[in-house]
Amino acid sequence: MKSFRLLMLVAALLILVFFSGWFGFSFFIRSDLFREWLSKKVSHTLRVDGHFEPLAWEGSTFRSSGFTGIGTPQSKLRSIHIPNISAHFDWPQLLKGTWAVDHVSAEEIEAVLGKNPVETPPPAPGSATQPSALHLPGFLPSEFRIEQLYVASTDIRWEMNHGEAGQLVGTKITAGRKGPDEWEITAVGGSVRQGAYPPVQIDSIHAGLSENSIVIRQSKTLVPGGGEIQVVGEVSTRQSLPARLTADYSGLEATQILPPEWQIGGKTSGHLVYTGDLDRLEQGEVVGSIKIAGAAIDMTNLFVTLHQLAKFGGLNDVRIDSIDTHLKYHDHELELSDFRASYQDQIRVEGAGTITPERLDGSLLIGLSPKILGWIPGAQERVFTEERDGLRWATVNISGTPDQPKEDLTRRLISAFRDKMTQEFKGQAKDAAKSLLDMFHQ
Numbered sequence: 001m002k003s004f005r006l007l008m009l010v011a012a013l014l015i016l017v018f019f020s021g022w023f024g025f026s027f028f029i030r031s032d033l034f035r036e037w038l039s040k041k042v043s044h045t046l047r048v049d050g051h052f053e054p055l056a057w058e059g060s061t062f063r064s065s066g067f068t069g070i071g072t073p074q075s076k077l078r079s080i081h082i083p084n085i086s087a088h089f090d091w092p093q094l095l096k097g098t099w100a101v102d103h104v105s106a107e108e109i110e111a112v113l114g115k116n117p118v119e120t121p122p123p124a125p126g127s128a129t130q131p132s133a134l135h136l137p138g139f140l141p142s143e144f145r146i147e148q149l150y151v152a153s154t155d156i157r158w159e160m161n162h163g164e165a166g167q168l169v170g171t172k173i174t175a176g177r178k179g180p181d182e183w184e185i186t187a188v189g190g191s192v193r194q195g196a197y198p199p200v201q202i203d204s205i206h207a208g209l210s211e212n213s214i215v216i217r218q219s220k221t222l223v224p225g226g227g228e229i230q231v232v233g234e235v236s237t238r239q240s241l242p243a244r245l246t247a248d249y250s251g252l253e254a255t256q257i258l259p260p261e262w263q264i265g266g267k268t269s270g271h272l273v274y275t276g277d278l279d280r281l282e283q284g285e286v287v288g289s290i291k292i293a294g295a296a297i298d299m300t301n302l303f304v305t306l307h308q309l310a311k312f313g314g315l316n317d318v319r320i321d322s323i324d325t326h327l328k329y330h331d332h333e334l335e336l337s338d339f340r341a342s343y344q345d346q347i348r349v350e351g352a353g354t355i356t357p358e359r360l361d362g363s364l365l366i367g368l369s370p371k372i373l374g375w376i377p378g379a380q381e382r383v384f385t386e387e388r389d390g391l392r393w394a395t396v397n398i399s400g401t402p403d404q405p406k407e408d409l410t411r412r413l414i415s416a417f418r419d420k421m422t423q424e425f426k427g428q429a430k431d432a433a434k435s436l437l438d439m440f441h442q
Contacts, residue, residue, distance in 0.1 A: 030057055041099075041144040042067060047075035052085075061088045076237070078112040082151075090147075097141040105150045109173075113158035149175040154190070160281055166194040171202055181211040198224060198256055212237055216245070227251030227267070233274075241278035247271070254292055266294040266321075285330040292323040295341070320349070332357055339364070346372060348391060353398055360405050362398035367391035376413060378420030383412050 039051045050069025055062040064085045071077040084107035093100035156168045171190030175183050185207045193199040203220040214235045221229045229252070233245035250269035258264050269291050276284020325339040334355040341349040346369045353362025366384075373379045373392055384392035400406035 029062075030055070038144075039067070043069055046077060046080060047072050048077055048080060050080070060091055061086060063087075076113050076241075078114050080109065080111045082106045082109050084108070087146075094141065097143060099141060099144040101144075101146045103148045103150070104146055106152070108153045108155065109151050111154075111156045113156060145177065147177050149173070154187070160279070164195040164281075166192070168192045168202075175209075178208075183209040185209055192221065200224075200229065203228075223252055223256065225253055225256070227253070235278060240280065243274065243276065243278050243284075245274045247274070254295070264292065264295060264323075266292045266323075268292045283331065285328070287326075287328045289324075289326045293321075295320050295323045320347070336362075345369065345390065348389075355402060358401060360398050360400050360402060364396045364398060365393050366396050366409070367393045376417060378416035378418075379413055382416030382419065383409070 035052050035055055038055075042052070043050045046069060048069030048071050050067055052067050053065040055064050066081060066083040067085060068082075069077075069080045071079060085104065086106075087101050087104045090100040090102040151173045154168065154171045154173050157165065158167070159165045169191055171192075172188045173185060175185045178184050185205075187202060187205040187207075190202050191199045192202060200221040200223050203222055205219040206217045207219075208215040208217060214237065216231060216233050216235075219231045221231075223229065227250060229247060229249040231245055231247045233243060235241055235243040235245070248271050252268045254264045254266045254268050257268065270289055272286055272288035272290075274284055274286050278284075320341045320343050323339075323341045326337045328335040328337075335352075336355070337352045339349070339351050339353065348367040349364055350367075351362060351364035353360070353364070367388070368384060369391055370380070373384055380392050384394040386393040394409070394412075396407055396409045398405060398407055
């Protein structure tokens with residue numbers, strides 16, 4: 001009988017301890033101390049100084065009107081605001097020594113990226129101020145992790161070192177934890193814009209995020225008016241954001257991506273690799289190849305003579321209608337190699353060259369049909385001497401500046417024409433050469 005009473009007493013004490021502990025634990029997770037501790041853990045992960053608004057609990061789920069944070073000096077994140085947060089705790093994980101949140105959802109994330117400091121907003125009414133150090137009771141674990149995150153709409157703005165701004169708007173994000181400081185992220189929908197370029201629609205992005213890098217495994221964006229861009233690569237999260245990104249694109253309007261002063265139309269496709277720091281995007285290196293179909297580029301500014309020759313041959317609206325080239329761009333210098341351009345079966349241009357803001361330097365082979373050259377006596381015999389693929393070819397050297405390009409074709413044609421006229425019409429060579437020169441510059 002005494003053993004039974006002792007057993008009942010022990011059972012009652014255990015039940016009392018359990019319920020006392022449960023009520024104490026329930027009171028603790030609803031306290032400002034727990035909210036401050038949770039704010040500190042999330043702030044450490046995001047590298048910000050932030051806080052949660054008061055938590056409202058329903059069973060294992062809490063809701064908060066928002067989390068707000070300001071970036072630390074070491075962080076690329078200047079500010080972040082996450083309204084209407086809902087999170088579910090996996091309480092059995094406490095027995096394994098971890099505060100585990102198996103799912104977090106938020107209505108929106110608003111973030112600003114960059115280096116410049118942001119003015120700290122005044123604390124919201126009722127929000128807590130984080131002390132320099134917070135410690136949980138010794139019997140509770142200190143490890144904290146989130147397993148899965150969903151955001152209905154993500155809005156991120158950023159500014160490059162040289163002042164060019166960009167933004168990502170309206171993107172749904174799902175993130176799953178794969179290991180310590182390792183996440184797999186999927187983004188769908190929304191749009192992204194950089195500088196003066198038109199916005200592109202996000203089809204999907206799949207990336208891996210760790211403490212040291214972002215690995216873009218797959219991304220596809222759609223350009224208004226047709227065309228798509230696919231990007232893969234890796235960005236280090238070190239201070240200057242060194243990156244290597246590979247882009248494959250097709251169906252883009254040339255007017256959307258090329259400088260307007262180039263006056264190039266048509267559809268572009270290509271393969272480009274960028275290597276450099278995203279913080280200093282203009283100092284990076286781009287190598288690859290591009291192709292423009294239906295290029296509709298009027299080369300009159302560079303090849304006045306070519307334009308006039310074509311007119312003599314009955315081609316009144318001559319435009320290069322396809323371009324294909326390899327390129328390398330670094331430090332404001334564009335190198336073109338294996339350059340090929342053509343207009344129907346009448347004109348072809350091949351070669352290589354270099355373009356800088358102050359200089360043009362190129363060596364080209366120009367192929368013209370006999371129909372065009374037949375109007376200039378001496379052109380085939382003295383200048384366009386090589387015959388290949390049904391065209392007559394000549395080497396042309398390019399120099400000068402982008403604003404004032406120069407070529408040596410006109411001078412050589414005039415010389416060949418003068419020699420031809422001297423042979424056939426000795427006394428009229430000078431006047432004929434002058435007439436030809438005048439026609440070239442009409």
